[in-house]
Amino acid sequence: MAKPLRADAERSVRAILEAAEQVLSHDSGASMEQIGDAAGVARTTVHRRFANRQTLIDALAISAIQQLAEAIEEGRPDTAPPLVALYRVTANVLKTKNAWKFTLGNPTSDTSAAASIWERINTRCMELLTRAQREGLLDAAADLEWTRQVYYALMSEALQRPTPGSEAAETDARAELVVDTLLYGAGRRTQ
Amino acid sequence: MAKPLRADAERSVRAILEAAEQVLSHDSGASMEQIGDAAGVARTTVHRRFANRQTLIDALAISAIQQLAEAIEEGRPDTAPPLVALYRVTANVLKTKNAWKFTLGNPTSDTSAAASIWERINTRCMELLTRAQREGLLDAAADLEWTRQVYYALMSEALQRPTPGSEAAETDARAELVVDTLLYGAGRRTQ
DNA sequence: ATGAATTGCAACAGCTATGTTCCAGTTAGT
DNA sequence: ACTAACTGGAACATAGCTGTTGCAATTCAT
Secondary structure (H helix, E strand, O other): OOOOOOHHHHHHHHHHHHHHHHHHHHOOOOOHHHHHHHHOOOHHHHHHHOOOHHHHHHHHHHHHHHHHHHHHHOOOOOOOOHHHHHHHHHHHHHHHHHHOHHHHHOOOOOOOOHHHHHHHHHHHHHHHHHHHHHOOOEOOOOOHHHHHHHHHHHHHHHHOOOOOOOHHHHHHHHHHHHHHHHHHOOEOOOO | OOOOOOHHHHHHHHHHHHHHHHHHHHOOOOOHHHHHHHHOOOHHHHHHHOOOHHHHHHHHHHHHHHHHHHHHHOOOOOOOOHHHHHHHHHHHHHHHHHHOHHHHHOOOOOOOOHHHHHHHHHHHHHHHHHHHHHOOOEOOOOOHHHHHHHHHHHHHHHHOOOOOOOHHHHHHHHHHHHHHHHHHOOEOOOO
């Protein structure tokens, strides 16, 4: 159906998507022209590739969430030991979410295919948490829905911290912070 | 300077502010007319009371943050024992934040007087956390800036949970959940 | 090198929100 | 009861964004 785009056009599409992510993360109501400018492309070209503003945002959402899903799978959430999986998944998600701060930060009205991927991600996460609970990593009385919600929130918050160090090292440090906080909180540790 | 408004006008102002809060929490780009409709007031009246859209939003921010500051002070954060203060402050903040979900949920560009109040609130929070740490409620190694960030996030998340029970009881339940999670996380409890 | 695809630019139409003004009718304060 | 303030409604001007079209110039594929 869809003819393969010329190298030209494909570059434009990528540039537009990345620019849209950047611009919209600052101002979710930014105009198509602002996005085009940021992409180094005329506004008409944006409209040529994405008929509607909505179409663009949908494409953005799908692109972002697919990358997120891949990042999660790379953490082997269902084969590695829970704690290891948790660390790996967290680090991977942090890396991806950092690049897609807008799209993944705002709870978009996912009427499109993005919604199904979201559901799968949520299910995946719950499976991991359930396993962690069974193996004693999480408290038996923990509310897993709430735990998942907190887990997501902690990752979002960790990304808003100033990043003094290098790139990769900082991601690991953040992952450790998130997992540590999720498991033990800020209260006094029993030694 | 500012002449006292007639009872009429004052009612309108309040109605507009409350309606704006409601409408904007659903759609941050809602029009002045939508706000006017929700307030049971003509669009022109909205413009009479708030010259700009920005003026309205600023007023909203100030109104909300003042209520938040008051709610915090009512928790006696610097006289009550840390744990008690933490519970009370949390419950009060949850109640207020629930009524001002939009304004307090979005990190507005606070160029106005709201910024100074925010700073004071943050300072107040840090004082409480510092005291809690000194008295052994928080771990000596805890990063208090991060703890505060997590604390705020937990409150926001708690408000997004479905509220099955009554009004007041639910607020207390949420406060307990927040404090408990902040202190101990979801990990296995040592008995 | 040749044709097809792509792009920038300019122009256009349509829509929506904003902000203002005017005026007649209502409401509050004294 | 009288005045001043307030309100709704309509009308108007303005501005900005959206989406479309046409065309000349460029770039890619083969």
